[in-house]
Amino acid sequence: MTYLDYQATTPLAPEALEAMLPWLRDQHANPHSPHAPGRKAKAAVEVARAAVAAAFGGGGQVAFTSGATEALNWAIQGTSGPIVTLATEHAAVLDTVAAMVAQGRSVTVLPVGADGLVDLEAARAAIVPGTGLVAAMLVNNEIGVIQPIAALAELAHAAGALFLCDAVQGYGRVSIPSPCDLVAVSAHKIYGPKGIGALWVRDGVRLAPLLYGGGQEALGRSGTLSPALCAGFGAAARLMFEMRDTDAATVEALWRSATERLSGWHLNGALDRRYHGNLNIRRDGLDVARLMSDLRDVAFSAGSACASGSGRSSHVLRAIGLSDGAARTSIRIGFGRYTRVSELVDAIGRIVAAADGQRIAA
Structure with missing residues (x-):
């Protein structure tokens, strides 16, 4: 199998697995317990937290979460006031702000151009005093475009709003602009384990709780942390940098x-x-669909994994102006650390040949 779906998830780094194994095998203490094994587990969590926080250049706090979806939900639901976001955001943002509308919160969803980028003048007109939160993705998970995050954050601050950056696809690959107030990241997009993410929060920013029941974690997040998942995330973050x-x-x-072919x-x-x-x-x-059926031993995508069962064409591709039909003729190929040039070239050749075969058959 040739794996070319790195936006959906990345392979687990061997170093991350090795960091996790002791905590999965024989070190089972609760990191929130006061006894010696608990303190040892907590120390491992704190080492991991420091590794994950290194990307943010000091200051602020990192709270571990069950993943980026929880982190984004917490950042959005834990703030107040009108929200401004983009039409190409991940469902974890768009579905959450839709839920906020149902609760009476005002939301403005900005369009993007054919290049997938937001128009800063349109953003300036929408981000006005009284706005509570502006949310935008650093690197789009479907089409890979890099939004002008620093400029959007400056517009947010000028209006007195907080700025939330979904950095899931950019963390460790693209610098996270310093003006952000809240940043969501995920372990399994940087060769770490699934089931853990984090929310970085700038000093002085306060969030209402998303989960209730103990407030064990930083910033009052409730729930028992897994030292194994934290250790894996920390090892992946260190290796990433x-x-x-x-x-x-x-x-x-x-x-x-790939592109030359x-x-x-x-x-x-x-x-x-x-x-x-x-x-x-x-x-x-x-x-x-036929292309994917013909190439069952090549793992690539027809859209984001989170929407793969919806039956709808990509909202991101429609947002950049593609018709439903054109959106359905698109594929996403993702690669990274463990992809060999030879296997990518072979897979691209087979994709092109299969697509050519469709035209001949037609």
Whole structure:
């Protein structure tokens, strides 16, 4: 199997697995217990917390969560006032703000251009005094475009609002702009385990609780932490930053090898302002379901994993102006640290050949 779905999840780094094993095998204490084994578990959690927090340059607090979905929900539901966000956000943001509308909270969803980027003038007109929260994704999970986060955060602060950055796809790959007030990240997108994420909160920012029942974790988050998951997240975060330059060079080489073999395909989203580990492309008339059936030993995507069972075409692709039909002719190829150039080139060749075969058959 050739795995090319790194936006859905990344392979678990061996170093992260090794960090987890002692806590899964024989160190079972609750990190919130006051006895010696509990304190040892808590120490492991705090080492992991420091590793995850290193990306934020000091200051603020990192609270571990069950994943980025919880972190985003907490950041949105824990604040107050009108919300401004983008049409291409993850469902964890868009569905949560829709729920806030049902509770009487005002929400403005800004459109994006054909390149997937927000118009800053439109954002300036929408982010006015009285706005409570502005939320935007650093690197889009479907098309890989990089939003002007620093500029959006400055607009938010000028209006007296907080700024929330969904950095799930960018953490460790793209610098997180310093003006952010809240940042959501996830372990399994940086070669760590599934089931754990984190919310970084700037000093002085207060959030209402999302979960009730003990307030054991930083910032009052309730629930017992898993030392194993925390240790895996911390190890993955340390490795991500140690290998940042190497990983970036690997991704650039993979990007070049892939794009030079895709003549006749259209890139979805901006060419320049994007993370090159995400290749979202379309080809007129392509039957994506048939393509995936023909290439069962190549794991790529027809959209985000969280929406794969909905039957709807991608809301992100529709937001950049594609028709429903055009959106359904798109595929997403994701690669990273453990992808070999040879396997990517082979997979791209097979994808192109299968797509060509559809045209011949037609």
